[in-house]
Amino acid sequence: MPWTADWIISSTWFQPALAAAAAVLAALLAHRIGRRVLLRVVRFSIVLTHLVRHMDRPAAFVLPFFALQIVWHGVPDNLRGVDAVRHFNGVLLIACVTWLAVAAARGIAAGIIARHPSDVSDNLQARRIQTQ
DSSP states (O other): OOOOHHHHHHSTTHHHHHHHHHHHHHHHHHHHHHHHHHHHHTTTOHHHHHHHHHHHHHHHHHHHHHHHHHHHHHSOTTSTTHHHHHHHHHHHHHHHHHHHHHHHHHHHHHHHHHHSOSSSSOOHHHHHHHHO
């Protein structure tokens, strides 16, 4: 099996792999731009700022896996091994979306706690919120 440029280009996986690479790059670029825009939009809210910051890393994984899922479902069904790739990508996407949801819950909790500081003289409300 020669690994020449002609063989790689004529491979049935070349175009899907190229589309997958482009989709991942576009998703990462969208994440980078979206992160900056969201942080600027929510800078006036402590809770939303914490939410966006906690969701940043999981979103950096969710967006590329989502883009890959779209690419893999656009690939012909007769491509050898594509079913396994679709399944594996789907499992990873579910795991990352779960991570994103947990991060969102933690971000909201961190934002609510930050909104009610406990280092003030009358901290009864803040202690009650932290306990709950």
